[in-house]
Amino acid sequence: MDAHARARMPPPHQTPKVSTRSTLFAPKTPSHMKSPPLTTSHNSNTPHHSEPLPNILSPKEGGAGSTRLKIKSATTPEAKSRLLVKPIGARAQVQHAQRTNSDLLSTPSVTLVNRPTTPNYAPTLADEGWMSADTHPIEASSMMDFDEYENGMAETETEAVLVSVRVRPPNPVELRSDPGSVWTMPEHDPHLLKLAKGTEGTREDRDWIFDRILPPHSDNGKVYGTSARRHVRSAMEGYNAVIFAYGQTASGKTHTLSGSSMEPGIIPLAISDLFSQIRSTPDREFLLRASYLELYNETIIDLLSTVPGAELHLSEGKKGVVINGLTEVAVRSEADVKKLLRSGEDRRKVGATDWNARSSRSHCVFRITIESRSRNPAIEEAPIGARTPGGRLKAAGDKMTRISTLSIIDLAGSEKHTSSKERNAEGKHINQSLLTLKLVISKLADLASKRNVTHVPYRDSKLTRLLQNSLSGDALISVICTVSPSSLNLAESISTLAFAQGLKRVVLKAQKKEVVDPHALIQQYQNEIAELRAQLREKEMHGGNKTEREKNEAMEKRLNELKSMILTSVNVNSPNPEDNAAMIPPSPAKMRYPKLEYDRPSAELLEELHAEQLHRAELEDEVARLKAELATRPLEPNKEIVELRNEVAELRLIADDYERHLLEPSRKVRADVEKEFADKMKTLENQLDSKKIWANRLDENVRFITQENKALEARCLEAESKVHQIIEFINLALSPTDPDALLPIPESEEVRELSPERELPTLVVSDDFSPSLPSSGGKSTLTLSASKMRATFSQMDLANFNDKFGTLTVSGKGKGGKGLGIGGMGGSGWGGKMLREESSFALAEVAGDDDDF
Ligand SMILES: Nc1ncnc2c1ncn2[C@@H]1O[C@H](COP(=O)(O)OP(=O)(O)OP(=O)(O)O)[C@@H](O)[C@H]1O
Helix, strand or coil, rough: CCHHHHHHHCCCCCCCCCCCCCCCEEEEEHHHHHCCCCCCCCCCCCCCCCCCCCCEEEECCCCCCCCCCEECCCCCCCHHHHHHCCCHHHHHHHHHHHHHHHHHHHCCCCCCCCCCCCCCECCCCCCCCCCCCCCCCHHHHHHHHHHHHHHHCCCCCCCHHHHEEEEEECCHHHHCCCCCHHHHHHHCCCCCCCCCCCCCCCCCCCEECHHHCCCCCCCHHHHHHHHHHHHHHHHHHCCCCEEEEECCCCCHHHHHHEEEECCCCHHHHHHHHHHHHCCCCCCEEEEEEEEEEEEEEEEEEEEECCCCEEEEEEEEECCEEEEEECCCEEEHHHHHHHHHHHHHHHCEEEEECCCCCCEEECCCEEEEEEEEEEEEEEHECCCCCCCCCCCCCCCCCEEEEEEEEEEEEECCEEEECCCCHHHHHHHHHHHHHHHHHHHHHHHHHHHHHHCCCCCCCHHHHHHHHHHHHHHHHEEEEEEEEECEEECHHHHHHHHHHHHHHHHHCCCCCCCCCCEECCCHHHHHHHHCCCHHHHHHHHHHHHHHCCHHHHHHHHHHHHHHHHHCCCCCHHHHHHHCCCCHHHHHCCCCCHHCCCCCCCCCCCCHHHHHHHHHHHHHHHHHHHHHHHHHHHHHCCCCHHHHHHHHHHHHHHHHHHHHHCCCHHHHHHHHHHHHHHHHHHHHHHHHHHHHHHHHHHHHHHHHHHHHHHHHHHHHHHHHHHHHHCCCCHHHHHHHHHHHCCCHHHCCCCCHHHHHHHCCCCCCEEEEEEEHHHHCCCCCCCCCCCEHHHHHHHHHHCCCCHHHHHHHCCCCCCCCCCHHCCCCCECCCCCCHHHHHHHHHHHHHHHHHHHCCCCCC
């Protein structure tokens, strides 16, 4: 964020929270209404002012400090005159109602009555000071950059004081001394103020940056737009707002705030803006009351009191500093405020100093308290759970009220030593209070910078006590620091700018004040109105004698008076309390549709109705003509339908396109799945290939085994035939008939031992063929001697024997190669089995760990 943006003020609506804080001004005792008309004995320069003040408020139960307010019954002619305001015509009302906010702003409708003329003070039109919007001379162009400026501010995020610096044009004395200005204000940068090159008497060569620099040619309209309008609008929305001017004497504070009849200042423009806001807010009702006080030589004086010079005292209330007994006057129109300001201005302490023929010798606070509520019955009820300022839960029917104050403060100028003794004494007090203000601001700035601050000296002057609630963050603040362009005042101007810089560092925490407050004056008035209406209705029903009728009249007057105090977009245009039209309460339809123009004159409405009827007749003719044309028209494809068809076709294309785009993701998913499956397929194919290899090798095995089996079969057959031979041999051996037919068996030591009958052959059988035979040294051998066998098996069934040796292979084994022998299966063994194990191992290697395999 750049320095300029930092310097800007935040929008006041950023933290719209409901607060329970309420106004700090306490009203005065009820004696006001009975007091004689206002006169002033303070201002020796001004004539006494005897104009009666409008609607002074008084506490319901009396006593200083009470916050209960009530308008006294205006039953006396004097009281009645206070309520009367001159009416304006119906046409003017309509024009007012039709004007937009911006219209009203760009053409402020009032100007302030200034103080009486003195030799070097030349306002004109003093009595006609409150000019109409159409006649005052502010140029519309001077307002042109307000919106741009406000838009810029709306972007900021932190709450700060809005600080503007206004450089006034040089006065004749300054022009004589040095016609140039010590300040330069670059056109391209409305935030930058620099000392002109070559300015003597100071070492200050820094750039000064503020929210707005207002060069000498800026008029009050521009100042209002840039430095006050936001605050006035915020006050209307429930934020407390303070606008004050600060600067050395004769630097232009009063000119900025009050202005002249030709160039109204911030106060009259603000008042005008307030009323224009009410006119353009038909859904809310308002109650405005004004107070005006001055702080002179550390004494607070009520400028609106019926007792001139009435001194006020401050006290510490629950919610801050309270001004006890301050007069508040209900105002219903700009004219009402004009009267108040004029009477207050007349009483203000002014005096000629060496620098200013009409110097303000006091600090002045003009304050408007604004109460408002919704007029819409649907939304005016406070939400369930809302609380009153006292903390109690709202009762049924309680309504939310916004209560805020707009304070505009004209500080007395900081003083140099003057030639007058009296001025010097005043100056001492003024300087003392301004010094305290500076100190307080500096402490608050330190606090905002999180420096250690133990004490903020609010109590050191009445000015800082008056401002305490606002300065401690309760309000939105705008300060206009005024400086002279002359080198004669350079030191003072730099001191003012330093003060302004301190202000920029103060942090504000203003909150919208929207509460359920049974003590809100607007609420009390509404209650009283309802009560009076009920009483009057009852009396009407029962008739009554003369005295009662008089009482009723008084009650009706009071009712009308109260109703006139509650300002709406309708009755604020018609300030005459006797204008019954303005007094009629809004109908339910009006309440429901507040934006409809119910109050337009009937002649206008009739005119409009007539125009509408003509227009309707024309339209009916046109419809008839078109119908006739349609009836005679040949049936051809309706162009519109063709167009619509084309449009449908186009839309279809678009829809197809959308569909394609929409299907794109699913296509991608499908491609992914397909790829996944393809990968899996490939793996399975690989596995299948491996299985095929394995199967081939199995086939090979089978083939090999089959061959082996065949070979074995052949050998078995051979063995069988040999067994037959053996059996034959045995049969022969056992045959007693022909011993010579036996084959000769070669002699061996072993056989000799075993077969003493040499003429008989010996049979040797290896154990490979019979596991049941006894083992001897790894190889069992059965040697049969024919002679022994003859003896042993003489009784044996040959068939049994044949069974026993039927599966044996026979290897001939006889002495000298003549004998017969039975041996194992030869060297080939189980070659097939070996092959199978090897293939199975190889196959497992190919398949890996795949479960699917
Ligand atoms: N911007 C301006 N344009 C034209 N005239 C101005 C401007 N500012 C001030 N003046 C004139 O300068 C004179 C002094 O101004 P003003 O009374 O407003 O000063 P001040 O700061 O209020 O002084 P003090 O503190 O003594 O009351 C007045 O005659 C006023 O009309």
